[in-house]
Amino acid sequence: GGRGGEQEEKQPEPPDVSGQDPQSAVAAAGSVPLDRAQTVLDGADGAVARSVGEDRAELEAAPPTEERPSGAPRTLSGPPEAEAPAEAVSERVDRIGPDGKGEQERAKGKKAEGRRPTEQVGRPVVAQRADNGVSARDVENMQAAVDGIPDTDPALNTTVGAAPKVELTGESDPERTDKQLGKLEETSGRILEVGREDAAKGMGEDQVYPDVPPETLTAEVPAGDSGGGRGQRATGADRVERGVAIVAEQERGDRVKASVGRAQGDMSTARSEHERGEAGARLRTEGEIDRAEAENAEAQAGEREGLAERVGQAREDWRAEQDEELSRAEEDAGKEHGEKNKEIRKKRTDTDTEVEERKDEDNRKIQEEREKAEEEARKKKEEKKDESSGWLGWIADKVKAAFDALLDAVTAVFDAARRAVNSLIEGFRTFVDKAIEAARKFAVDLINKVADALVAIGDVLLAAFPELREKFRNRIEEWRDAAIDKVNEWADRLKEAVNKLLDLLAAGLSALLDALEAGLRAAVAVVRDAVVGAIEFARQAVAAFGQFAALVADIAPDPGGWLANLGGSAREGVQNHLWGAVRSAVRQWFDEKLQAVVGIGPAVVNALVKGCMSMAQIGRMAWEAVVASLPGIIVSIVVEKVVSMIVPAAGAVLTIIQGLMAAWDTVSRIVAAFGKFFEFLKAVKGGNAACLFAEAVAAGVVALLDFITNFLLAKLQTAAKGVGTRLKAMARRITKALEKTARGPRKALGGDINRARQGLRAANRAMAASAAARGR
Incomplete structure (x- = not known):
C-alpha cells in the first residue's frame, strides 16, 4: 500500500549561456x-x-x-612655390653714337687774289723816232706813267678772316655724354626696377608649413589582461x-x-x-x-x-644695398660726366682763345706785309721818278725798259706781298683747322671715355644687382628652408x-x-x-x-511526495499490519492493565474474588468486551500519536529530515530497532514500506504500548465503562451478600457479570463505529 514510487526524471543538461550577455x-x-x-x-x-x-x-x-x-593652417608637400627671379637686365648701357661728324665752321680768310694792280697800268706811248730817242714829252708821258703805277694792292686789304669757334657737334658734341648718362640712368632705372621686383618677390617664406600627408594615426592596443573563459572553481x-x-x-x-x-x-x-x-x-x-x-x-x-x-629685415637690407649700389653708380657717373665735360669745355675755350689770338697776330702780319709792300712800291716809284729826269737822253727802248722794270718791280713787290699774306691766311686756316680738330678730337676722346666709364658703371650695376639677388635669395631660402625643417620637426613632435x-x-x-x-x-x-x-x-x-543524510537523495527530488509516501506507508502499516503483529503483546498488556481498563480498584477485585471470580475470568470478560474494537482503537491512537510524530510537517528537505531526527528522538523509545525504522524510511521513496513500518513498530511493541497506555486507557476506559460499573455493582452486591450470608452469592454474581459483559460489548461496538468513521 502507500504512494507508489515514480521514476526519477533525468535532469536536462545545464544551458550553455556563454553566448548570452x-x-x-x-x-x-x-x-x-x-x-x-x-x-x-x-x-x-x-x-x-x-x-x-x-x-x-x-x-x-x-x-x-x-x-x-x-599644427598649421595648411600643409606643404615638396618645396615651397617661390616666385621665379625677375628676368635680369642683361643689356648693357647703350653707347650713344654721333649723329654724324658734325659741322664745324672753318677759317674763311680771303686770299689776296685777283688781277694784279699793275695789270691795269697802261704803257706810255713813245713816239717812234728814227734815232730811237725820246722826246721830253715822251719823258713826261713816261714820268706820268710812272706816277700812274699803283703803290697799293687792294687785294692786300684782307685778313685771315673771322676766327671760327670750336663747334662741338656731331661726334664731339658733349651732349652725347648727357645722353650717355641718360642711357645709364635709363639702364640703372630698369636694373633698380628689376631689383625692387626681385626684392619683393615671394621666396616661399609665407609657405612655411609642414609636410604632413594625409595620415590616420592609429593607436596600438595592448594585449588585455584576460582572466580566461572560466572563473575559479571552488574545491x-x-x-x-x-x-x-x-x-x-x-x-x-x-x-x-x-x-x-x-x-x-x-x-x-x-x-x-x-x-x-x-x-x-x-x-x-x-x-x-x-x-x-x-x-x-x-x-x-x-x-x-x-x-x-x-x-622683412633682409628685404630692407637688400633694397638698401641696391640703393647703395645705385648711389655709388650715380656718384661715379656724375663725377665722370662732370669732370670730362669740364675738360671738354676748357679745351674748347682754350682753343677758341688760341685761334683768336692767332687771328689777331696773323691780321697784324698781313697789315705789315701790305704796308711793307706799299712802302717798297712807293720807293720803287720814287726811285724811278728820280731816275726819269735823265731819261731824256735815253733811247726809247731804254726808257721803255726802265718803265717796264719799274712796273715789274712793283708787280713783284705786290706779288711777294700777296704770297706772304696768302701764306699767313693759309697758315691761319691750317692752324685753326688743326686747333679745332684737336679740340674736337679731344672732346670726342673724352666723350668716348665718359661713354666707356658709364657703360662700365652700368656693367657694375648689371653684375652687382644679380649678386645682391643671389646673396639675399640664398639667405632667405636658407632661412626659409631652416624654418620649414623646424616646423616639420614640430609637426613630427x-x-x-x-x-x-x-x-x-x-x-x-x-x-x-x-x-x-x-x-x-x-x-x-x-x-x-x-x-x-x-x-x-x-x-x-x-x-x-x-545516517539520516542517506534520506536526502530520496526526499530531495519530491519532498511532498516523499512525505505523502511516509504518511501513507505508516498509516497503511498501522491499519493493515500492526494488529496482527502486536495482538499477543496487547493482550498481555491488557491483562496487566485490567484494573485500570475496567476502572475497578483493589477492593472491587477482592470482593469479586471472594465472590468466586478469578482475575482470569475478569480479564476474559473485559477482553471479550473490547477485543473487537481494540484494533481500531490502537490504530487510531498510533496513527494519531505515533504516525503524526514521524511525519513532519511539509517543508524543505532539511526541515523534513530535522523533523525525522526529532521524531526519532521521540519514537526511539517506541521503535527501539533503528535499523528497522531506517529500513522503513529508505523504503518510503519506493512506496512499499507499510509492512516495514508495522515491523518496526511491532519490534518495539512494549515501548509502544507504554507510550500509548494513557491514550489507550482513556479510550478503553470509555469503552469498558459499563463493564467496570457492572463489576463494581457486582462487588457491592457480593460484599453485601457476604455480609448477610443469607443469600447465595454465586447466583447473584453470575447475573451481574452477564449484564456487565453485555454493556461492554455495546460500548465496544460504539467505539468500533467511531474508529471506522475516523478511518474514512
Missing part, C-alpha cells in the same frame, strides 16, 4: 538547480570572456584614431549530489537569488562605469590632443613670425605626441576593459561564492544528519 547568463545561473549552477556560472564566465573579448576585438579592429594634425564544487543541491536551494536559494540580483547590479554598475570611463578617457584625450595641437601650432606660428621678421596620447588612450581603454572584465568576473564570483556557500552549507548540514 553576462547579466542574462548570471540570471540563468539563478534559475537552474544549484548542482548545475556551477556549470552555468562557468558559462557566465565564458559570457564575460566572450563579451569583453568582443569589446576588445572591436577595440583592436577599431582602435582610437586621429587624423594626423599638422569540491564540481560534482554536487542532487539532494545536497536541493537542500542548498531550499536553505540558501534566497541568498543565491539575492546574489544574482546583486551580481546583475554589479555588472550594470561595472558596465556603466566602463562606459563613463571610456567616454571620459576619450574626452580627456581629445582635450589633451587639442592642447598639444594648440601648443604646437603656437610654436610653428612663432617660427613663421620669426622668419617673416628676418626676411606633434605626431609623436598624438600617437603617444592615442596609445595611452588605447592602453587606458584596454585597462578599462580589464577592469570591466574583472568587475564582471567579480560579479560572477559573487554568485559562485553564494552557490558554493549554499552547497557547502547543505553538505555540512546533511553531514550533520548522520
Whole structure:
C-alpha cells in the first residue's frame, strides 16, 4: 500500500549561456538547480570572456584614431612655390653714337687774289723816232706813267678772316655724354626696377608649413589582461549530489537569488562605469590632443613670425644695398660726366682763345706785309721818278725798259706781298683747322671715355644687382628652408605626441576593459561564492544528519511526495499490519492493565474474588468486551500519536529530515530497532514500506504500548465503562451478600457479570463505529 514510487526524471543538461550577455547568463545561473549552477556560472564566465573579448576585438579592429594634425593652417608637400627671379637686365648701357661728324665752321680768310694792280697800268706811248730817242714829252708821258703805277694792292686789304669757334657737334658734341648718362640712368632705372621686383618677390617664406600627408594615426592596443573563459572553481564544487543541491536551494536559494540580483547590479554598475570611463578617457584625450595641437601650432606660428621678421629685415637690407649700389653708380657717373665735360669745355675755350689770338697776330702780319709792300712800291716809284729826269737822253727802248722794270718791280713787290699774306691766311686756316680738330678730337676722346666709364658703371650695376639677388635669395631660402625643417620637426613632435596620447588612450581603454572584465568576473564570483556557500552549507548540514543524510537523495527530488509516501506507508502499516503483529503483546498488556481498563480498584477485585471470580475470568470478560474494537482503537491512537510524530510537517528537505531526527528522538523509545525504522524510511521513496513500518513498530511493541497506555486507557476506559460499573455493582452486591450470608452469592454474581459483559460489548461496538468513521 502507500504512494507508489515514480521514476526519477533525468535532469536536462545545464544551458550553455556563454553566448548570452553576462547579466542574462548570471540570471540563468539563478534559475537552474544549484548542482548545475556551477556549470552555468562557468558559462557566465565564458559570457564575460566572450563579451569583453568582443569589446576588445572591436577595440583592436577599431582602435582610437586621429587624423594626423599638422599644427598649421595648411600643409606643404615638396618645396615651397617661390616666385621665379625677375628676368635680369642683361643689356648693357647703350653707347650713344654721333649723329654724324658734325659741322664745324672753318677759317674763311680771303686770299689776296685777283688781277694784279699793275695789270691795269697802261704803257706810255713813245713816239717812234728814227734815232730811237725820246722826246721830253715822251719823258713826261713816261714820268706820268710812272706816277700812274699803283703803290697799293687792294687785294692786300684782307685778313685771315673771322676766327671760327670750336663747334662741338656731331661726334664731339658733349651732349652725347648727357645722353650717355641718360642711357645709364635709363639702364640703372630698369636694373633698380628689376631689383625692387626681385626684392619683393615671394621666396616661399609665407609657405612655411609642414609636410604632413594625409595620415590616420592609429593607436596600438595592448594585449588585455584576460582572466580566461572560466572563473575559479571552488574545491569540491564540481560534482554536487542532487539532494545536497536541493537542500542548498531550499536553505540558501534566497541568498543565491539575492546574489544574482546583486551580481546583475554589479555588472550594470561595472558596465556603466566602463562606459563613463571610456567616454571620459576619450574626452580627456581629445582635450589633451587639442592642447598639444594648440601648443604646437603656437610654436610653428612663432617660427613663421620669426622668419617673416628676418626676411622683412633682409628685404630692407637688400633694397638698401641696391640703393647703395645705385648711389655709388650715380656718384661715379656724375663725377665722370662732370669732370670730362669740364675738360671738354676748357679745351674748347682754350682753343677758341688760341685761334683768336692767332687771328689777331696773323691780321697784324698781313697789315705789315701790305704796308711793307706799299712802302717798297712807293720807293720803287720814287726811285724811278728820280731816275726819269735823265731819261731824256735815253733811247726809247731804254726808257721803255726802265718803265717796264719799274712796273715789274712793283708787280713783284705786290706779288711777294700777296704770297706772304696768302701764306699767313693759309697758315691761319691750317692752324685753326688743326686747333679745332684737336679740340674736337679731344672732346670726342673724352666723350668716348665718359661713354666707356658709364657703360662700365652700368656693367657694375648689371653684375652687382644679380649678386645682391643671389646673396639675399640664398639667405632667405636658407632661412626659409631652416624654418620649414623646424616646423616639420614640430609637426613630427606633434605626431609623436598624438600617437603617444592615442596609445595611452588605447592602453587606458584596454585597462578599462580589464577592469570591466574583472568587475564582471567579480560579479560572477559573487554568485559562485553564494552557490558554493549554499552547497557547502547543505553538505555540512546533511553531514550533520548522520545516517539520516542517506534520506536526502530520496526526499530531495519530491519532498511532498516523499512525505505523502511516509504518511501513507505508516498509516497503511498501522491499519493493515500492526494488529496482527502486536495482538499477543496487547493482550498481555491488557491483562496487566485490567484494573485500570475496567476502572475497578483493589477492593472491587477482592470482593469479586471472594465472590468466586478469578482475575482470569475478569480479564476474559473485559477482553471479550473490547477485543473487537481494540484494533481500531490502537490504530487510531498510533496513527494519531505515533504516525503524526514521524511525519513532519511539509517543508524543505532539511526541515523534513530535522523533523525525522526529532521524531526519532521521540519514537526511539517506541521503535527501539533503528535499523528497522531506517529500513522503513529508505523504503518510503519506493512506496512499499507499510509492512516495514508495522515491523518496526511491532519490534518495539512494549515501548509502544507504554507510550500509548494513557491514550489507550482513556479510550478503553470509555469503552469498558459499563463493564467496570457492572463489576463494581457486582462487588457491592457480593460484599453485601457476604455480609448477610443469607443469600447465595454465586447466583447473584453470575447475573451481574452477564449484564456487565453485555454493556461492554455495546460500548465496544460504539467505539468500533467511531474508529471506522475516523478511518474514512
